[in-house]
Amino acid sequence: METLAAEAKADQMDPAINRKKNSSLWLDSLSRVIKSKTSLIGLVIITLLIVVAIFAPQIATHSPTDQSIIDRYQSPSSEHLLGTDELGRDIFSRIVYGSRITIQIGVITVGISMIVGVFLGAVAGFFGRWVDQIIMRLIDIMMAFPSILLAIALVAVLGKSLTNAMIAVGIVGVPHFARIVRSTVLSVKETEYIEASRVIGAKNGRILFSHVLPNCLAPIIVQATLTIGTAILDAAGLSFLGLGAQPPLPEWGAMLSDGRSALQTAPWVVMFPGFAILLVVLGFNLLGDGLRDALDPRLKQ
């Protein structure tokens, strides 16, 4: 036993390296995200969005729903920072409050896509054969429809409301998750440590949820970040068409829709919510791209 201990000591020769590697994959990735300028911009935009959403009552100068017909279509001024809309509501305050709805939309829709998509993709990839065939052909059918069209069809069935719009957009996002997760599971399940878990007598459920899926996290997170942007855009599109958020909810897409009749006389009514959408979607896309690069194991030194 003594010789063993000595031998063991011998192959722990480089403790310095060990300690350096101690930081986890996630910390590594975070530092890499911060180092990249573009993804840092994305991170800043999203942080800003979250801060604005949390402190909306403190930041907003007016109530987002109070109408004042006398003040309608006022151009931006010190009283109304971004002007007012056709009912005299302060656009700045509506955008500030709208950030809460935007975050809600982003999180809930992507949550739906992710939970359903990851489950379907994981089951398809892990069990293969006819299970795979059935699930993936259904996914193919869903992908055959343009996403906004599918969302419109779903809302038409479910009835128009913000909740239903979120459900619709969530369902539309399922195929992307399912495909990415399936392909990742396919590669992970062939690794030796999955074989090892079979050797120690683990059942399929344990292997899938405790060994395979945790090793598929990186692409799932990247996809989630990138999808939040698209989901916000799709939900705004549905609201613009009157199928999502209903008045007087200060949803950005709905605000665009409200202001389009006055596009020539009062462009700020449309411009600023549009700009807000652009900024947030851009933020999520930049962060998503940055995360994808950061979590790519090939970049790990």
Add this chain to the structure above:
Amino acid sequence: MSELLRVQNLKKHFPIYKGAIFPKQTGAVQAVDGISITVNQGETLGLVGESGCGKSTAGRTILKLLEPTDGKIFYKGQDITDVKGEELRKLRKEMQLIFQDPYASLNPRKTIEQTVTEPMKIFGMSKEKRQQKLDKLLEVVGLDSYHKSRYPHEFSGGQRQRIGIARALALDPELIICDEPVSALDVSIQAQVINLMEDLQKEFNLTYIFIAHDLSVVHHISDRVAVMYLGEIVEIGDVEELYGNPKHPYTKALLSSIPEARPLEKRERITLEGDLPSPSNPPQGCKFHTRCPWAEDICKQKKPVLKQVPGAEHQVACHLVKEVVEDTEATLV
């Protein structure tokens, strides 16, 4: 010594399909093509052969990680060829595998504690017992208990392989199949791990099937050695007998390739020509005849069977070995 494992005419063929929409089987890779071995309690059987000869496939098929195409596997006299599901899971307690690549065989997202205690958790051991066992296992494989909460990437190759060994020991198995456990390690670490495995074998009365292509390592650790070529066993015997008195031309060629410590001593080297034939289309007759320097006509036509070499624990499948006991068919079956 009592018999622990008996494998009879084990075959594993991987079908080859052609056609995307209506796949048709056009052939099969005959990775393992009828091997028969017995392994006794407490011994180490070395399984050697060049890359692609089916050693690892044989090991995995015996463990039932792969479904055998044909043949029988008996464990402690019980036919386990067709066990499935729950029964197969129970067998896992008895048979374990040590992997070749210590970098790929540990889940990168699990701590050492999680990795080593998982088998015990699966088989319902209580938490305190798991902890006790974990501490003991880490001690026997020569790791410190503060390593428990670390992740695989924080360890060196040798340490990782010790973790893999600890995991394999967690269920107190009797048979461990070692799939080239040291070939991915530095030579200096190889010796440590081999010594560890020998110590463990004595301590826990383990039985090893030791798959390797490093002949010196196999010589050191094995009691008996089986030589595989293209999915078949061409020679099997006691380690000293086989290394000292190789009969099969392939074994001779393999052994003559071991580097010698005495370069001035002249010895005959047999260099094999050509490549290993494709296992999806193996040669007729003796599979080795395409590369055998002494091949005769009979080798191309008739497939040799394992025959006893008189006066020793030694069997060989070659038409050219004349001193075999002609009448006794392979007594392994």
